[in-house]
Amino acid sequence: MSVQEGHNSIDEQTDSKTNVAVWEDVVNIKDLVLSLVICTVTTLGGYLLAPNEPPKPLFFGLVGAIIGFVTCSIIIKPKRTFHYIEEEDE
Template identity: 55%
Template structure:
């Protein structure tokens, strides 16, 4: 049985809803986790830690969620 994956268009790109939600959760956890690791009396460090957490979440999401695009070059289309 081949289930049809639910897709949604965001900013002109088509993405799978499951992957989108998973990446939002990963980024949210790493951003807030790093933010709360910073000293509570230092707003600059809180901002810096939060930004580092966001980048870390992006990297983790990029490694876990693989692209699902199929790209055909124009030359390949002419041969078929």
Template identity: 50%
Template structure:
């Protein structure tokens, strides 16, 4: 039975593979918490900045817990002497379609 994630299309952002849905949801979560912290903070000078940064950090933590990585790392054993130094690690995405952003 095919995996549910194999039919999704993937985007490559900063050399990492993501789905558009997860990217948009994490941006919405982080932006909402960051702006909410900034707007709800008392108006004394450093507090809006600190609350906004705290909201951004909280949004980052929530996004890392909610959305699992989509990449797969396959290690290939090196065979003998090669002309180019190689780490022997091949990183590929689970999807067939990759679009550059």
């Protein structure tokens, strides 16, 4: 059984204008920028809100990054669809 990626009802030309290849995967530019902004704000916010004792800014920044990641995974849904194709035995 092989897996083949397909597009939703968006035609190829419109799809290629709003998507960009990142690490050999195709992502929507709007979603990429939104996720970068969310993760930057939460990570930097955690870092700046931390007390000025040596390990705390690191931990607060890491917690902010995790919060940003979880937020992005809830807000931005995957747009990839998979179609399974049964291969005939030869």
